[in-house]
Amino acid sequence: MSITEEKMTKMTLAEQTTAFESGNEAAAMAAAQINYHVMGYFPITPSTEIAQILDQKKAQGLHDIQLIAADGEHGSAGICYGAALAGARVVNATSANGFMYMIEQLPVQSGTRFPMVLNLVTRAISGPLDIRGDHSDLYFALNTGWLILTASTPQAAYDMNIMALKWSEHPEVRLPVIVAYDGFFTSHQKRKLSYFKDAKSVQAFVGETPPVGFDDVADPSRPISVGAHMNGDDLLNNHYQLHLAQERAAEVYQQIAAEYKAISGRDYPVLELYQMEDAEVALFLLNSAAETAKAIVDKLRAQGMKAGLIRPNVIRPFPAEEIRTALRGVKALLVGERADSYGGKGGNMTHEIRSALKLDPANETIVLSRVFGLGGKDFYPDEAEAFFNLAIEAMNQGEAAVPFDYFGQVPGDPVHELRPILTPQHGDAFNSGLIQVTPDEATGKLKVKLPPLRNLTAKPKRLAPGHGACPGCSAISSLELFYKGIEGDVVTLFQTGCSYVVTAGYPYTSHKQTFIHNLFQNGAATVAGAVEAFWERKRRGEIEVSDNVTFIMVTGDGGMDIGMGPAIGSALRNHKMIILEYDNEGYMNTGSQLSYSTPLGHQTSTSGVGKAQKGKAFHHKDTPQIMAATNIPYVFTGAEAFPQDLITKAAKARWYAQNEGLVYGKVLSTCPLNWRSEDQLGTKILQTAVESCFFPLYEIEHGVTNITYNPEAKNKRISPQEWLKLMGKTKHMLQDQELLDAFEEEVNRRWERLKLKHESPLL
């Protein structure tokens, strides 16, 4: 330690600047100042802002981080791992199910010992889905081998992001680090905080470049093999090394925290002990809830009660020794946890604290455990007081009457129990008899007869009004229009996305027929399972229902990115179902991040426009052509601006899904909020997208392409600029001839190819 002390005396406080920003802004600021090499990310609330802010700063030329928009969190973790293997400094951010989806990769990274920093902006994991904060995701991190810092304020989110990198890269540690802070409570709350005025101060602290002398895959002159498989004899020794690194990391942390304090003036001891010196009753809380409880400690102290609070800054390695010391004189402790370890009679922190105390034979602390504040349920000071009262009661009685329980649950009043308000409609109710689909034996194609739109208003809608979509959202009107072409019953699954969120917010649903939600990497697989079970149970005579049921998986374009694998798998297996994609050209549900379907140059919150960047860098994904390559019976595109065309395709889709196999359709859908367009122009914008040939209307029936609306033939073709000028997200493109040319060239190339396919059944 003498070396450290000597070194520290040389350090002086680096100049700070005051800001008023949120935890996500703070984490992004730290990343920009460090100037990481790579961030491979995938949007998920509430962590997404970090990538967005870094994209904004990138567009302004404020850092050089390579921001790579992954196809899902599993992919993002892979990108990060690969970059770490190549010796890069790597940062990532995620939350909840994003974390769950990447978790497979995390022990790979710790087990092969490559550093990086991951911001885990904590949020409840599904299901049921809840976008707000708790620690159920964080608790899954405990067994990954990663080091874990817990940041209770935006200031801590900033500081720990800087300390984390140095800790991770330390020669005696070499483990990836998670910085966990509370979703929304900390990620989105703006506080007064201090930043290093000059990024050079941060870079001097972490080192301008990564430490040398470690294996990486970037230098062909020093070839290595990474990831050879092992047997138990070797694996046990590998993991023992990892265990030793965690042990060593505890000491290294002390050193790094001391160095950081010397340049910042801000101190992050392993445990924050608030009024613990002589405390007799105490709370143990992670992160923001602990901050909230401090006011109650002060209040009880003023009343003469010896109350205190323990809040850890580090939970991996777990500070067992420090906890034993802190609790030596405490008579009763309540551990409040924002996640349960179901069936374990206490959350993970409870067990780790009790286990730490067991090693101190003199310890007599009564440990109570309460699960609270799940799914972002707010935690108020008076609830912290209720926690203290439980601990005081246990202290006075010398035992915990109820050692473990939930806190804040309510039984509910039977008066409010949900009761059906509509008589369920099915079968004939949705058989209007107005739509005829007949196979034409000569052509092998389907012929559809439709009545005027007016007649179809007699058919009941599939969705009830009262959903929460933004004004002017085309996703809902397009879906309802598609449903008009479907006769008989439907079972729908909506993958996570706007249409799901706005039509099924508990305890309300806008779905009149059966509806399922599943997370958006797996909807196609889920419907595949449901449809096969439906037919098998019907075959066994267990259910007596009509054949006239269509299974439909509804997804946004984002869901066709992260869910592409299961969608292709389902298509190759050719289940009798429809995949309907409403394409609004981005991840609109999480705040307009780019999807692969975002066209070139279009501005989103992760494809910003500035001096160093011109919107999205690559062309939109041609999903219909990808799906067509699986040789499914029917593929189509559609738009609300051409209603008869879309209803006709829906009728064909139903026939194919009931008789032959999988159908894929893409419907372009206006998002006025994020396209920054006038609400009332939604339909017109879709019309211009079609007439500019950006979004051709066509179908591929048994592999044969048919353009169903050819604007050239009707002399209605317009330039793509006529479409682009209607949206705020593309205004900048009109002033950029080079970008415009590149965009038009791709539109033309795809259109010309499509025409050739239309002309030749073999293509």
Next chain:
Amino acid sequence: MSILTKTNDLGFFEIRLESIGGLGANLAGKMLAESGVLGLGLNGANFSSYGSEKKGSPVKSFVRFCEPDVEIHDHSPIEEPHVIGVFHEALHKTVNVLSGLKPDGIVLVNSTRDFEEIRRDLKFPYGTLAVVDAMGIAIDEHTKVNTSMLGALFRICDFLDPDSMREVIKHTFQKKYPHLVEPNLRTFDRGYHEVRFQTIPAPEGVQGMRFERPQPLLGYATQAPGGIIRAQGNSLLKDLSGSRQGFVPELDADSCIHCANCDTVCPDLCFVWESGEDKKGRAQMYLSGIDYQYCKGCLKCVEICPTGALSMRREEPGYADSHRVAHVFQ
């Protein structure tokens, strides 16, 4: 000496903004807070109510101020504010906007109406009511409601410095949209000057507005296991009229040709049809009206209508209720 004229037990002066997504209350809260923290050196916090809600849904923004040496530990929403700003008048129908208001608190409402009507609707008989036609100013100046509301809020929070806000407005627009600087400054100043106040002293012994911490409709004994809902279509119980921002479609039945284009593009399923007979006695569908309970005022229907039977109108209070043709659900 403290510049915060009043504070609560923890030393905080607290503001709660009640709005719908899309009106910019979030940004207004941020600018208020920044002006106090970065401009005046106060300590402060600013956050919003978050969820999956989209544009048009109720949102709240919170601002806490305290002296520089007071630490802010509390992360929880503001329950008993000193100032409440109501950005959208119709909100009171679905949200208890005054919940927890301090006895000496001030309520600012964006409205064209007079004090008495607003007091009656809000059930706010005593205390200080501030009213500004923030929407009217914004429409006049082609700016945003949040700027005129900010002007009025700066007048109410008299410890803040309106000149610093004017500088922020200049700075925000100057570089990219210089033509917007003047209209936005005018919008802010008009909000500041045009806000009107009325104080009715509370009779002795009257308490502030009690705060009601919202409880879930269902509990562990009444939720179906796994979060399953068997009440299909129950979103139709909701009233979305509060999502509109001043405009509604108006139907002129005489010029309607019942083409159903409106029905095709309406995201909110507002068009009500009934079956009848045409001149030759054949069954036919007829558009009977608009169910304004669900209309969010996007006006896609007005744009698509081939005959002009649907047109846009500024929504005055009471119009939608008296012209609503309700869906009949079975």
